[in-house]
Amino acid sequence: MQKTDVLVIGGGLVGLSIAYGLALLGRQVSVLDEGDDAFRAARGNFGLLWVQGKGYGMSPYAQWSREAVALWPRFAASLQADSGIDVHLRQPGGFQLCLSEQEMAEESRRLLWLREAMDGGYPFELLEADQLRARLPGVGPTVVGGCYSPMDGHVNPLKLLRALYAACQARGVRIVNGQRVRAIGQRASGFELDAGEQRWHAGQLVLAAGLGNRELGAQLGMDVPVSPNRGQILVTERLKPFLHYPTTYVRQTDEGTVQLGDSHESAGFDDGTSSDVMADIARRAVQCFPRLAEVRLIRAWGALRVLSADGFPIYEASRDCPGAVVVSCHSGVTLAAIHALRLAPWIGGDYDEPGVAAFGLQRFSRNHEVRHAG
């Protein structure tokens, strides 16, 4: 029987950020992760730390994202100190390039709504084509305009995952790989579960297993409405640095390669690629930066976003199973800092965290009622 104080199920960006945050508070944490060929949104994402446009229609999410990116420098420094790994955090602001008047109008509308919802605390600029070209050399003639926000940035997502791994271990977190959790049972003293050949006992349980949270949550009587949304990403050969700001369609990494993406599909649990979507992404990239036309694509992949029913995070402390917490989001990179530095303390029970109030599971239930205080 393996015993641990807190058991985190899921060794991706969400699980490891929380484990790290709990370890910083001195808690004894173990993380269970699957094998080499698991889905792993943590490995397939674009690396954006993105605020602009998020939380349209749900301003607490806009607020949460803003606060997350503000915490990132402290988070990155802590990871570097504990792991020795530089995750290449850059927060120079980011651009949403708009390829049609309609897109420009829609983005502008969202951003103006968000500014108002945030009482003006929401910096961004709407740029016409010539203003955009002055800021981003090489932007193509069919780009009608863009939205810039100084809140946005990017990071190397694979170095982030590796840094989290190493930093967690440096802080005493036990990470066990190749384990698939089977059965979870509640006990008076906590939780017992079977994973691989081992049996675990934990005082507290964090479900951070991405798409696996649906099945795991069900074992604890929770309906966790998450489903896969596929994004395909293309990566080019290395280029000398030319793009110093992240954009939603095109981002140059610290390695010099250029990532191209932002597709959305309902493809079930299929993380493959398809040449038609790849061609769309390529076309869009060439519209953004025509000089990319002759650049070679080296790799492409699909990855499954963990999308909740309304697209916003889920932070639920189970009332039927006290001690179990469900965490789910599709912006695990942006939110990593706030997961480590504010969500983890809330999970640890030490701090109240008003920021999570809007993200409970009850918002999905048919008879949604306003929560009463107390």
Next chain:
Amino acid sequence: MNKQTVDLIVIGAGPAGMSAALEATGHGLSVVVLDEQASPGGQIYRNILQADARSRGVLGDDYQAGAGLVAKFLQCGALYLGNAAIWQVTPQRKVHYLIDGRAEVLQGRHVLIATGAFERPMPIPGWTLPGVMTAGAGQILLKSAALVPRQPVLLAGCGPLLYLLAVQYLRAGIAIEALVDTSGRGDLLRAWREIPGALRGWRDLLKGLQLLAELKRAGVRHVRDARDLRIEGQAQASALSFDSGGRRWTIPAPLILLHQGVVPNTQISWSLRLEHDWSEQQLCWIARRDSLGETSLPGIFIAGDGGAIGGAQAALLEGRQAGLAIAASAGKVDSRQLRQRLAHYRKALRRQRAARPLIDAVYRPQQQNRIPADEVIVCRCEDVSAGAIRQHVALGCLGPNQTKAFGRCGMGPCQGRLCGLSVTEIIAEQRQVPAAAVGYYRIRSPLKPITLAQLSTETPFTQEPL
């Protein structure tokens, strides 16, 4: 747009691909053969149509035998598309390729993967220095450009192809500095005793011995049981040092050709997510297929060395067999003929394959030349060392996809062709588990780099007539 569907798309124009095309067209199927080379022949009969008499004399009888096959293939009615680079094959049998700088896509009712083999990586210290190439590269330069080493050449490694190249060079009047053999007489004796039915391999083994005898007669220095190989040099290769016969040798050479066998080119089969089994006998991955060559994806077949290393004769038979099976599934073969011919192929293949276990055992590459020391670069595209991979395993990575995420090993344009087998074995050895438990890279499209412009302007294949 023309939506043409071909009965059979053959990928590769070596012996397996050409025989399959001959068989299938013989039954009236429409066939397109896509080949990355400029002219048919694969690697074994590379450039055979352009080879003059002198080259053919140098390259030997087995090479000559290919000329007739290639000539017949070009007459058989299959459409041959050379200089075509495949970048994606889908389970629904769409084949995406680049030709003349254009991206095209072709739909097949059946697809035959006949991609052949490439050299097993030989990651020894210094192997990335300029002046070091594979024996296969030496042979390609000989066949397709009539280029030979200017000074006495050093050959190192093991396997019949290494001896063949040495003999080919001799016949071309090239001096050989030394043949540094990582195998030895002990391997032969041990294998002979241990392999049941070892006698079945005697013909192939005899061929190898005859080649060695020719080298001996010519006075070529042949050093056996070489260990701890290291290529010396700063900006370029200058010498090979190694242990043999109880002492350390250093042989100066500006050109060193390495070889320790060939392995199946499995990029397409992995990209299709087909099941592969690890062969401890051949130290490589073998795609699962039935006795006729069909994989678990309906209509997708594999024939020849691209499935499992079996040599040219086995490839010819497998190609014929697959072509026949495909024609039969299209209703073009009467059942009695089918039964007879399949029985014939089964028997002939059994004979051909019987020799393999002995060859594999005698020329088994040494572990130290497959699983190198920490300092040796394993991933040439991203300059990742064996030591870095071991560090990632120590951190918790279980397999090559995790080590790829942590260290970029396998992320370059070769997409694991040169490092994949090494990485699987390094991780397996570090974790003390079988290679089969470690797995292999997730191979993704594009299999070959494609520009964004090409990708955006892909068109369906529209050549007439088919």
Next chain:
Amino acid sequence: MPAESVFRALGPADQTVQIEFEGASLSVPAGVSLAAALLLSGVTHTRESAVSGRPGAPFCMMGVCFECLVEVDGQANCQACLLPVRAGMRVLRQRGAREFLADGHAEEGADE
């Protein structure tokens, strides 16, 4: 600049073509791959790794290893072993990451 090559031709070439490598004019046999032509001309390394600067040269000659990357007529990262030589080819070593000149003119967009 090319030194004496480690390779030589078995016999004289039927035809030759002129290509350019790093600004120097080379006379090479017609009908061979660019990689073969460069090796014959004494070129010892064709690229410098974008990761470490390590010099790379043709290794497998069959399109598998991607060591023989060169820039041909302005297009970066071409596999020299898969390209036949062509008269007037301008070839440069692939020195690390590819150049990307972002300051395009209005007419650049019209190219695609």
